[in-house]
Amino acid sequence: MPELPEVESIRRSLVFLQGRPLRSARLSKLAPVEKVSRNKVIQTLSDTTLHSIQRRGKYLLLATSRGAIVVHLGMTGRLSYLAEPASQAAAHTHLELSFSDGTALHYVDARRFGTLSFTARENGDDNPFLQKLGLDYDDPKLSEEFYLEQCRRHPGLSLKALALHQGVAAGLGNIYACEALYAAGLDPRRTVKRTKDERLVLFLAKAREVLGLGIAKGGSSLRDYLDGLGNRGVMREFLQVYDREGMSTLDGRGRVRRIVQNARSTWFCPQIQK
DNA sequence: GCGATCCTGGCC
DNA sequence: GGCCAGGATCGC
Numbered sequence: 355m356p357e358l359p360e361v362e363s364i365r366r367s368l369v370f371l372q373g374r375p376l377r378s379a380r381l382s383k384l385a386p387v388e389k390v391s392r393n394k395v396i397q398t399l400s401d402t403t404l405h406s407i408q409r410r411g412k413y414l415l416l417a418t419s420r421g422a423i424v425v426h427l428g429m430t431g432r433l434s435y436l437a438e439p440a441s442q443a444a445a446h447t448h449l450e451l452s453f454s455d456g457t458a459l460h461y462v463d464a465r466r467f468g469t470l471s472f473t474a475r476e477n478g479d480d481n482p483f484l485q486k487l488g489l490d491y492d493d494p495k496l497s498e499e500f501y502l503e504q505c506r507r508h509p510g511l512s513l514k515a516l517a518l519h520q521g522v523a524a525g526l527g528n529i530y531a532c533e534a535l536y537a538a539g540l541d542p543r544r545t546v547k548r549t550k551d552e553r554l555v556l557f558l559a560k561a562r563e564v565l566g567l568g569i570a571k572g573g574s575s576l577r578d579y580l581d582g583l584g585n586r587g588v589m590r591e592f593l594q595v596y597d598r599e600g601m602s603t604l605d606g607r608g609r610v611r612r613i614v615q616n617a618r619s620t621w622f623c624p625q626i627q628k
Numbered sequence: 629g630c631g632a633t634c635c636t637g638g639c640c
Numbered sequence: 641g642g643c644c645a646g647g648a649t650c651g652c
Contacts, residue, residue, distance in 0.1 A: 359646095412647080429647055465637085515630095616631080619644085630651105640643085
């Protein structure tokens with residue numbers, strides 16, 4: 355579900371929890387814990403303090419003095435703050451963090467496409483998921499030159515597949531990939547090797563723009579997404595092509611078509627995107 | 629590089 | 641009942 359703007363909006367909605375004392379952590383039977391023991395997850399988050407909440411790509415890191423739990427929200431994952439002590443847990447709650455003051459933070463994921471894993475290190479290079487991530491789109495260290503280098507390692511990919519590749523650069527998902535390709539005027543079916551440097555660099559700039567707007571609008575609430583306090587984002591009202599098959603682009607410059615690439619829908623405007 | 633696969637739920 | 645969904649890993 356959530357892409358960089360949604361995950362960043364969740365992070366921002368929860369920064370007030372930094373420094374709050376943690377009492378205990380509980381996992382559900384079906385909790386999607388990967389590459390680490392359930393005990394490690396619980397120990398990391400019990401009888402300590404939640405030092406920080408950070409984001410890397412679409413991952414959130416819940417850090418304590420013992421390391422960090424790395425949360426991926428998959429398609430339907432949510433982090434939800436409960437201000438009322440002893441609140442009822444929602445269906446599909448897989449991790450319950452209880453703070454000493456009786457408040458709680460729950461990780462909820464119906465489809466369980468998300469993951470909970472662990473890192474002991476600040477940079478996350480001991481975590482198999484974070485290891486594979488490229489630099490964030492919003493990372494100033496992601497220069498045009500470095501981005502081009504990454505692109506050229508995947509000449510056979512379509513631009514849509516390139517956009518979704520988290521190792522090239524991290525943070526785009528289906529919504530913002532479609533939107534950034536539209537903004538850059540690029541046909542999602544075009545391959546990397548048939549795309550000039552200047553057009554790839556334009557895509558990078560547009561991706562940054564679109565993601566920035568997504569953050570400013572609090573993310574796109576389509577079906578499931580809510581931030582950590584249960585608030586919706588309004589980015590949906592600004593999407594030019596996503597989920598607009600048969601309609602005009604939001605700005606009225608052309609008609610939107612839907613195709614399927616790598617088993618995922620792509621919405622684009624053939625008149626604008628070449 | 630691509631398709632199948634992991635899951636649940638909502639909508640037609 | 642079938643199709644679709646803000647994702648990513650895994651095998652060919």
